[in-house]
Amino acid sequence: MQFDVANINAGIVADGGAGTDTIALVSASAGASAANLAGLSNFEILEVTNVLANSVDLDNYEPANALNHVILDQGFTGTHTISGAEQNFQLDLLAGSLGQTLNILVDNAAINTNDAVGIKLDAGNAGTTDFGTVNLNPIFVNVVENVTIDSTSTNPFATQNNLHLSDIGLQALTIAHDAGGDVTLDLDGSTTNFIGSALTSVQAAGFTGGIIWDDAANGLGNDGNNITFNAPNSGNDSLRFGNGNDTVTLGNGNNTVHFGTGSDSLTAGNGNNQVFLNTDTSHTDSVTLGTGSNLVDFTGTGGASSTVSFQGHGLNDTVEFSHQANSAFTLPDTITGFQASTDTLHFDKAIFGGNTAFDFVTVASQVGVIAAAGSDSAAHETFIYDLSTGHLYVDVNHSQSLTAAADMEVALTGIPHITAANILVS
Numbered sequence: 001m002q003f004d005v006a007n008i009n010a011g012i013v014a015d016g017g018a019g020t021d022t023i024a025l026v027s028a029s030a031g032a033s034a035a036n037l038a039g040l041s042n043f044e045i046l047e048v049t050n051v052l053a054n055s056v057d058l059d060n061y062e063p064a065n066a067l068n069h070v071i072l073d074q075g076f077t078g079t080h081t082i083s084g085a086e087q088n089f090q091l092d093l094l095a096g097s098l099g100q101t102l103n104i105l106v107d108n109a110a111i112n113t114n115d116a117v118g119i120k121l122d123a124g125n126a127g128t129t130d131f132g133t134v135n136l137n138p139i140f141v142n143v144v145e146n147v148t149i150d151s152t153s154t155n156p157f158a159t160q161n162n163l164h165l166s167d168i169g170l171q172a173l174t175i176a177h178d179a180g181g182d183v184t185l186d187l188d189g190s191t192t193n194f195i196g197s198a199l200t201s202v203q204a205a206g207f208t209g210g211i212i213w214d215d216a217a218n219g220l221g222n223d224g225n226n227i228t229f230n231a232p233n234s235g236n237d238s239l240r241f242g243n244g245n246d247t248v249t250l251g252n253g254n255n256t257v258h259f260g261t262g263s264d265s266l267t268a269g270n271g272n273n274q275v276f277l278n279t280d281t282s283h284t285d286s287v288t289l290g291t292g293s294n295l296v297d298f299t300g301t302g303g304a305s306s307t308v309s310f311q312g313h314g315l316n317d318t319v320e321f322s323h324q325a326n327s328a329f330t331l332p333d334t335i336t337g338f339q340a341s342t343d344t345l346h347f348d349k350a351i352f353g354g355n356t357a358f359d360f361v362t363v364a365s366q367v368g369v370i371a372a373a374g375s376d377s378a379a380h381e382t383f384i385y386d387l388s389t390g391h392l393y394v395d396v397n398h399s400q401s402l403t404a405a406a407d408m409e410v411a412l413t414g415i416p417h418i419t420a421a422n423i424l425v426s
Helices: 366-374
Strands: 002-005 022-025 045-048 069-072 079-085 089-093 101-106 116-121 127-136 146-151 158-167 172-176 184-186 201-203 211-213 228-231 238-240 247-250 256-259 265-267 274-277 286-289 295-298 307-310 318-321 333-336 344-347 358-363 381-386 391-394 408-412 423-425
Touching (some): 089 101, 089 127, 116 127, 146 184, 274 286, 358 423, 366 381
Parallel strands (some): 002 022, 045 069, 079 101, 089 116, 101 127, 146 172, 172 201, 184 211, 228 247, 238 256, 247 265, 256 274, 274 295, 286 307, 295 318, 307 333, 318 344, 344 423, 358 381
Antiparallel strands (some): 391 408
16 A cells, blocks of 8 residues: 655654555655654555665654665755664665765664665666666774665666665675566665775676676775675676685676686676686686687786687687786696687787797607607797697797796697687787
8 A cells, every 4th residue: 555645744643553564755744743743653665765865764754664775766965864773674776876975874783794675677768767876884893794775667768777885895786687577786885894894795696787897996805805706697798806715607698807916716608708717826717708709808917827618619718817926837727618619819019028039840749749849939929839749838938948947838728720820829
């Protein structure tokens, strides 16, 4: 049952009765004093029918009501607060609030260790809607550990919902599937992980929209914590992780993923994926991608002994190396599914002091590798491919010998018949 009351005055009486009932008020009435709200009883949902332009204290509705669900039909303006929320508080935002801030204060959050808040985004607009900033318990010790976001729209032409989420103690984020359809969720500008109990889990198992969290200043796990990010059905994702050891599962969209210096694992589907691995010397990465035109770029100063797997015959897959230690001699990266007919190993010319000319030699055995290295040209880089093992060797420093500290080795499983055409130095 829903009661629509334009203005609350002392003495107005409305009883929601049994069941789940909604009281619909304008902004000023929703923020009225306890004395003016005393005539309301047995309501569970508060709906604000115009733009929220003032703060609301849900404790003013107690004890005759148990409001823990607020619907803002027209969004909010300025910086205001909804206080008196309880565990499992639900906020529905049905209109955009670009550049505005709404604080949510959850009672007893300093005591409870498993507080949860749900946020539904559904403006019913075509295109992109920015829902502003939702700040959960902006008091350092009063944290909300769990947040669920439902990003949807009643408009079939909606493309993206933007939300700046601020939660200094967020531990687990759930991005829920909506039966009415999922809309790409952009969380750029969100701030989390300011204290020790930091974000470690993002679960979006049924969500089919894209997920964007690619903010260089406030990315996922910016304090170096380890994150499990599970979105196996997601659309086109753009994600940036911090320096933890992150485990990521994505769907069949065209994904762009930046990792930090930890030991990271990514499994993605059949889209065109771009993966950037900023691995340091003490960590390795694992990347498994489906069909498509995929790029795996080692951008850091380490990552030797990492694994890259292309599942199925992709269109044009490329693995890029920016540093000798990305795939060092005796500590090679292992690449599975590399196709000689389409794929490329790209070496940054900075590895070779700016030189781009190279020689490509095939040998039949490890003995041939040693011999070829011994006759390496002083003018050109020499790439030596062992047809018996599928290992590619590079005498980076022209020393006519191979060492782990100076030279490179890449292992191609299945021994594809690569040629100089598969090598790019630029």
